[in-house]
Amino acid sequence: MVSFEIVRGDITRFPAEVIVNAANRYLEHGGGVAYAIAKAAAGNAREYIRISKEAMREQLGKESIEHGEVVVTPAMRLERHGIRYVIHTVGPYCGGVWDNDRREKLKKAILGALKKADELGVGSIAFPAISAGIYGCPLEEVVRTFKETVEEFSKEAESVERVYLVLYSERDYRAAKKAFDFE
Numbered sequence: 001m002v003s004f005e006i007v008r009g010d011i012t013r014f015p016a017e018v019i020v021n022a023a024n025r026y027l028e029h030g031g032g033v034a035y036a037i038a039k040a041a042a043g044n045a046r047e048y049i050r051i052s053k054e055a056m057r058e059q060l061g062k063e064s065i066e067h068g069e070v071v072v073t074p075a076m077r078l079e080r081h082g083i084r085y086v087i088h089t090v091g092p093y094c095g096g097v098w099d100n101d102r103r104e105k106l107k108k109a110i111l112g113a114l115k116k117a118d119e120l121g122v123g124s125i126a127f128p129a130i131s132a133g134i135y136g137c138p139l140e141e142v143v144r145t146f147k148e149t150v151e152e153f154s155k156e157a158e159s160v161e162r163v164y165l166v167l168y169s170e171r172d173y174r175a176a177k178k179a180f181d182f183e
């Protein structure tokens with residue numbers, strides 16, 4: 001069984017073996033949670049961008065990722081919190097609009113990271129609210145999609161046992177909890 005829990009916190013110091021980055025296609029880590037992770041991991045964001053792009057070339061042989069594709073980078077300074085890897089995934093851009101296509105893209109982004117975590121043989125993985133920030137997808141729909149996707153994944157999970165959705169602000173945490181409990 002895979003457990004799914006909504007928690008409040010800063011993902012850059014959340015003690016899961018894997019943390020997921022809500023990245024853009026080019027792994028530029030210019031703002032939001034991506035910048036926070038890059039800065040916390042490498043000390044300066046530019047260095048982590050360089051490492052991420054190199055990892056993308058090595059792992060996928062290209063310069064950008066699609067929804068569902070992921071790149072793994074080392075945790076570096078985040079290791080002090082028990083984090084072993086960062087998995088970069090890219091969610092859909094919504095700009096306030098939600099539809100089935102966006103739901104499918106978000107599902108792919110979440111599932112890609114979950115499967116990669118299984119491949120890495122880890123037990124725990126923490127996600128930020130992918131696409132619910134700069135990409136403007138409704139938080140309630142993002143939470144709902146997380147719940148559905150983790151349920152689907154739990155049928156095939158091998159090593160992953162605990163999945164966390166980490167909300168940064170108290171307001172988002174409350175809204176996410178509400179959406180989750182309502183389901």
Ligand code: ADP
Pocket residue numbers: 009010011012022023031032033034036091128129130131132133134135136166167168169172
């Ligand atoms: P996206 O472009 O996919 O929307 P963002 O980085 O803008 O990604 O936001 C995704 C979510 O991550 C937002 O809800 C934002 O509040 C949250 N976030 C920002 N910093 C952190 C952090 N340090 N830990 C956890 N979540 C964070």
